[in-house]
Amino acid sequence: NAGVTQTPKFRVLKTGQSMTLLCAQDMNHEYMYWYRQDPGMGLRLIHYSVGEGTTAKGEVPDGYNVSRLKKQNFLLGLESAAPSQTSVYFCASSYAANTEAFFGQGTRLTVV
Amino acid sequence: GEDVEQSLFLSVREGDSSVINCTYTDSSSTYLYWYKQEPGAGLQLLTYIFSNMDMKQDQRLTVLLNKKDKHLSLRIADTQTGDSAIYFCAEGGYSTLTFGKGTMLLVSP
Numbered sequence: 001n002a003g004v005t006q007t008p009k010f011r012v013l014k015t016g017q018s019m020t021l022l023c024a025q026d027m028n029h030e031y032m033y034w035y036r037q038d039p040g041m042g043l044r045l046i047h048y049s050v051g052e053g054t055t056a057k058g059e060v061p062d063g064y065n066v067s068r069l070k071k072q073n074f075l076l077g078l079e080s081a082a083p084s085q086t087s088v089y090f091c092a093s094s095y096a097a098n099t100e101a102f103f104g105q106g107t108r109l110t111v112v
Numbered sequence: 113g114e115d116v117e118q119s120l121f122l123s124v125r126e127g128d129s130s131v132i133n134c135t136y137t138d139s140s141s142t143y144l145y146w147y148k149q150e151p152g153a154g155l156q157l158l159t160y161i162f163s164n165m166d167m168k169q170d171q172r173l174t175v176l177l178n179k180k181d182k183h184l185s186l187r188i189a190d191t192q193t194g195d196s197a198i199y200f201c202a203e204g205g206y207s208t209l210t211f212g213k214g215t216m217l218l219v220s221p
Binding site for chain 2: 004031033035040041042043045048050056058090092094097098099100101102103104105106
């Protein structure tokens, strides 16, 4: 049972480049989330989804887009990367809104 | 709005007890969670408590919940160097979990 898998694990981008982070879960969870983690800031919610075909904005959505075309996948896109988006990104999934969230191992993104 | 507050840093000696505190604002939270993050890894659920409970014990871990003051604590007995990590408190809200900023626990030999 893989749980939540994120790809890639590391990436370096140049300012202005675009990329997509992929999150896949095999637990049939309805809810999926993208967080970013920065020193001293804790986890901040970027976007989330409450089911296939749905997305919603979190605390820090600007500069990011998401899609949930299949229940098991949640994609996070950066259209034009900026140095301020250098961070560690975590995907998570849960059965319901207030139940245990399962996290991926993270993607370390550096924008130069 | 929902907010979860934690102290940022705690340092203890091996064998001592550690107590990590958390305050939250959403009185309707059904579950409250403690997650552990080891260096370079994602968050893993450590323990949780249902909102109608005052205390939960799980081996070396004791969770205390004071609903009146919206205060949650995690006590780790006989703290070991392997307990060094960041500990996040989280409350189960209407649409998402809300996390605190995390408490870095440093255990020295």
